[in-house]
Amino acid sequence: MNKVDLKELAERLNLSVSTVSRALRDKYDISEKTKKRVLALAKELNYQPNPYASSLRQRKSRTIGVVIPEIDNNFFSLAINGIETVAQENNYHVLIYLTHENQQKEINILKHIQNGRVDGLLMSLSSETDQIDHVKEIRKIELPLVFFDRVAEGMDVPLVTTDDYQSGFDATSHLIESGCRKIAYLSISKNLSIDNKRMKGYADALEKHRIAFDSKLVLQGAHDHEKNKKDIARLLKSKPRPDGIFSCVEKLAIDTYEVCRTLGLRIPQDIKIVSFSNLAVSSLLNPSLTTITQPAFEIGKEAAKILFKLLEQLEKKRPFSSIENKVFNSSLIKRESTG
Amino acid sequence: MNKVDLKELAERLNLSVSTVSRALRDKYDISEKTKKRVLALAKELNYQPNPYASSLRQRKSRTIGVVIPEIDNNFFSLAINGIETVAQENNYHVLIYLTHENQQKEINILKHIQNGRVDGLLMSLSSETDQIDHVKEIRKIELPLVFFDRVAEGMDVPLVTTDDYQSGFDATSHLIESGCRKIAYLSISKNLSIDNKRMKGYADALEKHRIAFDSKLVLQGAHDHEKNKKDIARLLKSKPRPDGIFSCVEKLAIDTYEVCRTLGLRIPQDIKIVSFSNLAVSSLLNPSLTTITQPAFEIGKEAAKILFKLLEQLEKKRPFSSIENKVFNSSLIKRESTG
DNA sequence: TTTATTATCGAAATCGTTACCGGAAGCACT
DNA sequence: AGTGCTTCCGGTAACGATTTCGATAATAAA
Numbered sequence A, B: 001m002n003k004v005d006l007k008e009l010a011e012r013l014n015l016s017v018s019t020v021s022r023a024l025r026d027k028y029d030i031s032e033k034t035k036k037r038v039l040a041l042a043k044e045l046n047y048q049p050n051p052y053a054s055s056l057r058q059r060k061s062r063t064i065g066v067v068i069p070e071i072d073n074n075f076f077s078l079a080i081n082g083i084e085t086v087a088q089e090n091n092y093h094v095l096i097y098l099t100h101e102n103q104q105k106e107i108n109i110l111k112h113i114q115n116g117r118v119d120g121l122l123m124s125l126s127s128e129t130d131q132i133d134h135v136k137e138i139r140k141i142e143l144p145l146v147f148f149d150r151v152a153e154g155m156d157v158p159l160v161t162t163d164d165y166q167s168g169f170d171a172t173s174h175l176i177e178s179g180c181r182k183i184a185y186l187s188i189s190k191n192l193s194i195d196n197k198r199m200k201g202y203a204d205a206l207e208k209h210r211i212a213f214d215s216k217l218v219l220q221g222a223h224d225h226e227k228n229k230k231d232i233a234r235l236l237k238s239k240p241r242p243d244g245i246f247s248c249v250e251k252l253a254i255d256t257y258e259v260c261r262t263l264g265l266r267i268p269q270d271i272k273i274v275s276f277s278n279l280a281v282s283s284l285l286n287p288s289l290t291t292i293t294q295p296a297f298e299i300g301k302e303a304a305k306i307l308f309k310l311l312e313q314l315e316k317k318r319p320f321s322s323i324e325n326k327v328f329n330s331s332l333i334k335r336e337s338t339g
Numbered sequence C: 001t002t003t004a005t006t007a008t009c010g011a012a013a014t015c016g017t018t019a020c021c022g023g024a025a026g027c028a029c030t
Numbered sequence D: 001a002g003t004g005c006t007t008c009c010g011g012t013a014a015c016g017a018t019t020t021c022g023a024t025a026a027t028a029a030a
Helices: A006-013 A017-024 A032-044 A051-058 A074-089 A103-111 A133-140 A164-177 A193-208 A225-237 A250-263 A296-315 B006-013 B017-024 B032-044 B051-058 B074-089 B103-113 B133-140 B164-177 B193-208 B225-237 B250-263 B296-315
Strands: A063-068 A093-098 A120-123 A145-148 A159-162 A183-187 A218-220 A244-247 A272-276 A290-293 A326-328 A331-333 B063-068 B093-098 B120-123 B145-148 B159-162 B183-187 B218-220 B244-247 B272-276 B290-293 B326-328 B331-333
Touching: A006 A017, A006 A032, A017 A032, A051 B051, A063 A074, A063 A103, A074 A093, A074 A296, A074 B093, A093 B074, A103 A133, A120 A296, A133 A145, A145 A296, A159 A164, A159 A296, A164 A183, A164 A193, A164 A244, A164 A272, A164 A290, A164 A331, A183 A193, A183 A250, A218 A225, A225 A250, A244 A250, A250 A272, A296 A326, B006 B017, B006 B032, B017 B032, B063 B074, B063 B103, B074 B093, B074 B296, B093 B103, B103 B133, B120 B296, B133 B145, B145 B296, B159 B164, B159 B296, B164 B183, B164 B193, B164 B244, B164 B272, B164 B290, B164 B331, B183 B193, B183 B250, B218 B225, B225 B250, B244 B250, B250 B272, B296 B326
Parallel strands: A063 A093, A063 A120, A120 A145, A145 A159, A159 A326, A183 A218, A183 A244, A244 A272, A272 A290, B063 B093, B063 B120, B120 B145, B145 B159, B159 B326, B183 B218, B183 B244, B244 B272, B272 B290
Antiparallel strands: A093 B093, A290 A331, B290 B331
């Protein structure tokens, strides 16, 4: 066991522990000569400071937490990629927590995290979450928090999102312009603001083209693929059959593809599909999928950057500047599924 | 600021700090009555122990680290999903580190991690990694370590892998049986044992069918998509053109699809493709892709379980039982791309 | 009643690092 | 010589929990 601590360094160098500590951290009141001696020995012995002692004393952990619904999802893995990149640049560590779209898990995670384990939090809500007391609790202890994508609104917290309303509007308009008149909306959650906004865009686009909104055409997706496929199949077998599908999330679009295959429905001849998606192979699907693609990596990076800005302000005890929201544009990429 | 610590609890209860601590941890020498009082107040004040103080004292962090090459990759995100699931069951926290396939980053990460920040490590090597001194360093400090998928062999460390040789053999045989005679192998790294095994399976299958191994048909993939596509295009324009492709990783297969589209090559008529892949939409591609699919989620779970078993043994100071390797079977799923 | 035992709790040391305060030594300037 | 500044370093007390040891009181055994 190879544990070198400050005491050991101090003894070997005939210095005090506090001097060694300050030398290693390049403080002003240690001579250059001493600093060099200390650094040299520290390197030789491969000294690594104990992060827990340090965190305990400094009341900061150099760690941020990321709480997300799931990770086997292109959007979130790209976002984490962005987050981790920024964290590594700032010499921070990243703790990952998955809620698996479960509100109770989300509550538990937030509860067990509000003890200084992380200096800040990045978060995207679970689809089941229908109240946010647990998040407000986090605010009470003044833990810097940034929401991305699946945000909770009205909380005085920075939000990083995309132009969900506009995207919903554009996607639906695109379907209408492609000839669709009976367009279904596949939702993940009526609780999530991003879902509501997308649906509002959908509804407004319908209205603009004088197409009646029909609540029977709104399908609530679940966490269970099989159930989703059954529901989608029922929807696609209803008469008159929908001629367009706007899916709020990638996985429901995939389910739709599979159901269409099962039912022998042709895309785009029988039904056209557009979906939010970060699938790298959208253009290679059969048929290629028209997507609204969010800049997921950038969203992760930006959310992390804002969080680090908050941390810096906290550090310098500056008053928090105005809440910094950031809205990215998604891009509608037209492909065969709406052709 | 709402920081409740043991001292505060103790004062309010007219007890000593040590009694409160032991009551909370349900030790035998505290009366039931006192325990109840303590628990009640702790709950009321939402007491959360400071993890760093606790870790410092106990010399354990209840945290494991996961070091992987990338995360926007279906295999690794599924694996993490499995890891996180097991970790959450064990009340452990998960730190994520991405090497971005870069050896130097991998070295730095391992260096900064060997200070007690994690109790154990799960790891999959970067494709660039061509020596493993940094990993051996980790072993010296007796940090429990489990490799999964991209393992380093000969290190007396548990490995969780798939039957890469057999999969390589089967995939190649399948191509041959489908009529291919000039089969290219797309590799990610000559350093990785999984790559070597897959290639050995490829080579042996060729030999079994008396097809000469041709090193010009082995293409070394890089981290850069554009370069890969150029290389693949060059390969596919060579004469006589390869009639089969066996790709070691998903992303090279995707690149190949795109190149084929650009060059106007028809899959599977002009060229057949099989690839390792965890893509959920393999069957929806145009044409659907024949894959060797690894049980990624299970691999993550199993690796984490083995790690926790090691941690438990360490806890009880039992001698380590024999190194526990686990080999999962991948499944060859035949689809149109080799039809 | 005395002694041994058990049940229950408190005081203090400890984990490794950092912050606060102060002190010695050297120099410059009156 | 005395005063005032720097420069450089050490001692000590935190940070918040756990653990060891021992103390007290209550109970059982003698």
